[in-house]
Amino acid sequence: MDTSSEHHASLPSDERTELLGALAEQRALLLITVRGLTDAEAARRTTVSELTLGGIVKHLARGERVWAQIMAKGDGEVPEGMLDLGQYRMADGDTLAGLLEEYAAGTRAIEAAAAAVPGLERTVPLPRTPWSPPETVYWSARRILLHLIRETAQHAGHADIIREALDGANTTAQR
Template sequence: MTRETEDLLALLAEVRKRLLIPVRDLSDTDAGRRTTVSELTLGGLVRHLATGERLWLEILRKGDGELPEGMLDTGQYAMSETLSHWLSEYSAAAAETDAYVASLPSLDVEVRLPTTPWSPPEPQFWSARRIVLHLIHETAQHAGHADILRESLDGANSTAQLA
């Protein structure tokens, strides 16, 4: 594994941990509770990211441009199952992603992205590097959302929870 791969996977692990701080000590009820006008819930964010990692890993593994089942699921942000279920799924998806990315000979490996309703008309190709960077971006963005949702729920914030 290259130093670049190690660094990117370490950063991805760090933002994953940041996402999980706001869901500490939550009941399933609170994890599924909407605290803003948005449909987002803390449990729904964990579900979305667990599902998203699995979908991006499938895209990276196959690289054939086929749309993975569930990629256009509009209910990804809804809390379903239990929070512990989604935390377990997220942990497993993260481990699979990390292992697969670490096994790649290079982050320059390119894959064809699936065509979605928002895709440009011409085929799109992303490197494994860009997919990992996308996962970092997506996770960091949702970690910020999780902070807001948790503070809206009960006043807790990541700074206080780090202590």
């Protein structure tokens, strides 16, 4: 194995690149769980939970767009769709392909917002929500990216269980 500094000098090492890379890895794991599914399979519940694979993709797509707006605008306003409880399930007319396109758009939005901030220490006020503490809370761009990594990883785990209950496939054993 080459451990010379010349070899490693070409590897990205800045924190922003590392965090976005970790988020991309979690997204890739999640996307394995929806590979080869029909719309009906993506909308099907396989556990007592209301979660479906399509609903998870829809929620994460919305989440990336919402957090991109929070990071970019920094005004503390509630972004459109943030409080929509319908984001957790496929609605009539939703297709898995369409939800995957929305997820890709959300991915581009968060990557653009992260690239635009001058530093990851930049803070923004979080929108006021029913579950917020009474005082205004500020998060850094770094904290937002870490939150998205955690959120995506958590839902990738949910998706793996749902997919395994659906047809036995998961992120390591596809059908």
